[in-house]
Amino acid sequence: MAFDGGRGVSTFRRLALWVGLWFFAVLAITSVGGALMGAERASGMFGSTPGRLLWVLFATLLLMVLFCKPVSRSPALLALHAAPVLILAGAFLGSAPGHRVADALLHRQKASEGALLIFEGRAENLLVEPDRGVPLGRLPFSVRLDRFTVERYPPGPSDPQGEPPVRSYRSDVTVLLDGRPVQSASIEVNRPLHFGGYHLYQSSYGTLPATYTVLTVVSDSGLSLVYAGFILLGAGVFWWGWGEPILAHLRRRRGNGA
Amino acid sequence: MALKASLLGFLIYATMAGWLGALAAYAFGWRAKGRALALFASAAAAAAFGARWVGVGHVPMQSLFEVFLCLALLLGPLSFLWRRWLGKEGECTDALIALAILFPAGFVFSEAPAQLPPALFSPLFIPHVAAYLLAYVILIRSSLAAGAQLLRRADAPEAEPVYRLARLGFPLLTLGLLLGAWWGKLAWGDYWNWDPKELWSLTTWVVFAGYFHLHSLEERGGGRLSAAVALLGGVCILITLLWVNLAGRTFPGLHAYTGP
Known part of the structure; x- marks a missing residue:
């Protein structure tokens, strides 16, 4: 019954493999379903x-x-099978239910996600729901929008009327703690600001009634676990897929040479 | 369908001619001549990729046209790498794959460049796309070898090219997924957004992961069921690669950066 190191497959291993395969089948089918129904409903289904x-x-x-x-x-196989557990645990800690559990256990208040709408020259700490603007709570710090800049492509023949496409946009902000400035930063697409347990992302902007920026604020809870899982998964998969066969090949060559 | 009357078009057609010649040479059993022609085609593909790079001023991996150009570039060296696993038949199939990749690049897709939206300015852009493209070429090759095995109605030969190719490509597929997740975190605020293209690539990953589990379950490995799963993985890759462009209007997602 025991695993003999060759192709012999023990009963438990066979069972675990089949359960795993059924899980893969369910995941593949639901994720195709999710791709057909669009991101919002897919997220609802998996959550x-x-x-x-x-x-x-x-x-x-x-x-x-x-x-x-x-x-x-x-x-390699240990890393490959442990990594998804870390990622799932991190994802739970980062989710809204994970925050509710942690809030209750740690006696704190931390929002999992929201948006900051800041007018140029003003400071804001009110976190709102991104689509409808419903207030969610206040951040423990404020963010002041010092300057907002939009950079566009030079006008070309492809856009005769209207403005050329946006190349980048940027919010120059100052973080205020109890009204005192503690950090200045530029937030751009692909370059978020990390402060006080949150990442702040450049998400959107507008000019009516005055220039404003919209920053997406995301709690960093669980993120280090997720990243640890990513690193473990990456290291494990390359060790298994490339490292082991290369080592086996080298061993065979040394065996033949001797 | 349109001919490309430009230097780039000429280089693409030269690449196609090289692979066509290689295919004919293999068919006549002239392996050395075939390989020389494949080498010529690879050089022409590299020249086409380089010309595009100079032409648009950024690494050409953005539109579907550029992605196919890049796939064609990768195929030559990879074919050289795995020809010991696949044997004579493999070289013919490689030439056919190259022609299948180059046909849409040469005759269907528009070569008009697009201006990059802000989210694409990231050092992760090239590693993410390059890892995926490399993985796709290798895994589609594995998938085709699995299809051939199913057609022969036989269990895998000793060398097991399907398994070896899949094991070579799967780490790159994982790397592409992880880099994409990391980039998503930086650009969109979340490492996973349930975007249709993300879900298709997750499906592909899961199907190949399933293939490896099935392979280790089979008595000697290389059975017909696992070969069928590897074939399915190839289908998933094609859908993932073309999803935004095939279904972009019906199911727009975060990955819809440019038109076809």
């Missing part, structure tokens, strides 16, 4: 109660597999 149950089952299966041969014997 629903059955969706969450599936993630918990998946993480449990992965944790069990970590203690079974041959996974437990191979550093």
